[in-house]
Amino acid sequence: xxxxxxxxxxxxxxxxxxxxxxxxxxxTPVLVCVFSGRTEESGxxxxxxxxxxxxxxxxxxxxxxxxxxxxxxEGAFIRMDHGKYEVYSDRVxxxxxxxxxxxxxxxxxxxxxxxxxxxxxDYGAATAxxxxxxxxxxxxxxxxxxxxxxxxKVVAKIASDFKKPNGLTVVRTIEVLAFLSPLSINRIYGVxxxxxKLLEENDIMAVSDLASAPAERLEDLFGKKLAxxxxxxxxxxxxxxxxxxxxxxxxxxxxxxxxDTNDLDQIGAELLPPLRDVHEKLVSKxxxxxxxxxxxxxKDLSIHTRSKTLETPTNDYSVLxxxxxxxxxxxxxxxxxxxxxGVRLSELQDMVDQRSLTEFAG
Ligand code: TTP
Ligand code: CA
Numbered sequence: 001x002x003x004x005x006x007x008x009x010x011x012x013x014x015x016x017x018x019x020x021x022x023x024x025x026x027x028t029p030v031l032v033c034v035f036s037g038r039t040e041e042s043g044x045x046x047x048x049x050x051x052x053x054x055x056x057x058x059x060x061x062x063x064x065x066x067x068x069x070x071x072x073x074e075g076a077f078i079r080m081d082h083g084k085y086e087v088y089s090d091r092v093x094x095x096x097x098x099x100x101x102x103x104x105x106x107x108x109x110x111x112x113x114x115x116x117x118x119x120x121x122d123y124g125a126a127t128a129x130x131x132x133x134x135x136x137x138x139x140x141x142x143x144x145x146x147x148x149x150x151x152x153k154v155v156a157k158i159a160s161d162f163k164k165p166n167g168l169t170v171v172r173t174i175e176v177l178a179f180l181s182p183l184s185i186n187r188i189y190g191v192x193x194x195x196x197k198l199l200e201e202n203d204i205m206a207v208s209d210l211a212s213a214p215a216e217r218l219e220d221l222f223g224k225k226l227a228x229x230x231x232x233x234x235x236x237x238x239x240x241x242x243x244x245x246x247x248x249x250x251x252x253x254x255x256x257x258x259x260d261t262n263d264l265d266q267i268g269a270e271l272l273p274p275l276r277d278v279h280e281k282l283v284s285k286x287x288x289x290x291x292x293x294x295x296x297x298x299k300d301l302s303i304h305t306r307s308k309t310l311e312t313p314t315n316d317y318s319v320l321x322x323x324x325x326x327x328x329x330x331x332x333x334x335x336x337x338x339x340x341x342g343v344r345l346s347e348l349q350d351m352v353d354q355r356s357l358t359e360f361a362g
Contacts, residue, residue: 006115009164020088030075032079033045033079045063091140105249146161146165146167148168152237155176202221215227262332286350289313289346289349290347296342299339
């Protein structure tokens with residue numbers, strides 16, 4: 001049976017999360033920014049919604065330039081809150097994971113999945129499953145996503161990018177070459193500006209040009225390894241398996257508090273059982289954590305997080321409890337009553353890796 005692989009990418013992710021938390025933003029250009037602090041306008045745009053993109057706002061653009069692009073139209077400039085986006089990301093990944101054969105998270109807002117067994121290799125069933133994923137993510141998280149389905153990762157990734165936002169593109173094995181041929185070479189994953197420039201200088205503009213370029217010519221330009229990849233990818237050939245990269249990359253627990261509260265002791269007491277539980281899980285899996293986040297959810301369902309990266313990974317419960325308390329103390333100083341509270345451990349590492357690291361260090 002030939003494989004069926006999918007790629008799901010959440011649309012304008014950070015900006016969409018901000019819209020979900022504050023729906024009144026939907027008709028406004030939303031720019032999620034990393035402020036560097038010197039002046040109110042120093043920093044860059046991390047991402048923006050499609051309203052802002054219509055004015056020419058782009059990821060990585062200085063905030064001052066983005067403001068000029070908006071040309072007097074008022075935009076919402078929002079500080080990036082990575083911890084918050086991770087909470088949404090974790091929940092979306094769980095929705096996908098429970099419905100596919102194998103999930104490979106490829107970034108905070110994207111994942112590959114293998115659904116060969118699940119669909120019996122049938123593209124009709126794959127299409128239905130892709131729609132089910134999109135629908136479930138939209139109903140539970142209010143987030144739209146774009147999905148690509150194909151015989152391998154290279155095709156699935158290009159397909160998910162083909163119709164955005166809220167798209168679904170299914171490319172059956174027999175359609176692969178016709179789908180890829182007219183596309184521009186920079187659609188292929190791994191073709192960055194440098195590779196694209198070199199290809200264009202050699203009159204290779206479309207994927208079909210690349211697919212028919214003589215192997216020796218590509219090898220002269222890029223060396224054996226990249227040449228082989230480019231040749232295969234442009235012909236829709238890719239054997240890379242979808243790999244679950246070692247199970248949980250994070251462990252988290254959320255609770256609903258008995259009453260909405262801003263009281264550190266109250267929250268600390270209610271969080272004790274889930275904290276013990278998450279620590280037990282960590283130890284049973286022989287893992288150390290390096291990053292710990294606290295999560296507070298408010299009446300209006302908006303999420304605020306604080307996180308800390310430790311100098312060295314640990315599985316020490318007293319360190320965990322102390323850090324969580326300190327992080328909640330700062331979080332609560334800055335915000336009102338919480339409805340739900342949670343903790344998340346990430347940058348998890350195997351104890352074995354850890355031991356060999358200290359041995360090297362010693
Ligand atoms: P992308 O998936 O590239 O972009 P996007 O989700 O904002 O937009 P779309 O998929 O609809 O085209 O990146 C995912 C997140 O990564 C994005 O929401 C913010 C972050 N990001 C940056 O911080 N800087 C960048 O330059 C890019 C491209 C993304
Ligand atoms: Ca995205």
